[in-house]
Amino acid sequence: MAKVIAVVDDEIKIRGTIKSYLKNEGFDIIEAEDGDSAVQIANQHAADLILLDVMMPNKDGLQALREIRTLSSKMPIIMLTAKSEEIDKLLGLEMGADDYITKPFSMRELTARIKTVLRRAAPEDIHAEQDVVLIRGDIEINESTYEVTVRNERINLTPTEYKILVTLAQKPGRVYSRLQLMEHAMGEAFSQYERSIDTHVSNLRKKIEKDHTHPEYIYTVYGIGYRFGDKQ
Incomplete structure (x- = not known):
């Protein structure tokens, strides 16, 4: 079954570019344009990973991240940040983001990051009958x-x-x-x-x-x- 990626960014052109590339890589995509939608996606377990932009109107990515982490410690989240937002990168990691990637980024690097974080979050096969x-x-x-x-x-x-x-x-x-x-x-x-x-x-x-x-x-x-x- 294809993994579902939620792309949360208020810029429709960025969402469209990411969606087109990731669909070709075999992912299913949910699009959202604000932080409230990101929280709802996490709360409903509607995605396997969230790509969360930092700079959004109303509820920004950091506010959404804070709310999501009160709901779920295990939801994989990659923050999308602008080049000048160094403080936001650090804040995002401190608040529990799994990774961040700086705009502009290549689609190949973004895909590699997504696959890495998904592997990190996926339970490994355990064949032993007793807990390890x-x-x-x-x-x-x-x-x-x-x-x-x-x-x-x-x-x-x-x-x-x-x-x-x-x-x-x-x-x-x-x-x-x-x-x-x-x-x-x-x-x-x-x-x-x-x-x-x-x-x-x-x-x-x-x-x-x-x-x-x-x-x-x-x-x-x-x-x-x-x-x-x-x-x-």
Whole structure:
């Protein structure tokens, strides 16, 4: 069954260009022109991924993203931003966007990003009859159900945050450069967005650490990247 992509942008010409290309790539497309529609699409689970423009009248992309993340932590979202909107890119990642792409962009790159985020969000085939649970200190990761509990409390992670946590937790002590972490956790590495991994890690720390300013699990290896330190 074809994956459904929601293209949310107030510029009809941009929506038309994206729709035409992605349909040729085998996707089904839903078009919307404002943030309220994006929230409705997420609430109804009408799409497998949302392409969400930042600059829209009335409710903009960041406002819509904030609302969507209160409804669903798992809905894959890629933000569409203008070249001058660096602060919006960072805010979008901090608020839970899985990725962003800067206008003007090539359709080939956009398609590659979509496929990467969809792979990241898709559950892998689990053939074992019993759940596969990874335990690291106070953290339990059920790799069969994609559930994460910290100090006996279930937490909601975006697909990107989940992949980063599993990648690091599977090999405590191993140091990953930012580029390596992107390759392992995201499927592909786009070097020009290498620093965005810092924002995802920061979000993850806020969810799993007792004090995210003094982490007990995800450590920064200065000048290189990150490693997981098991408390046990």
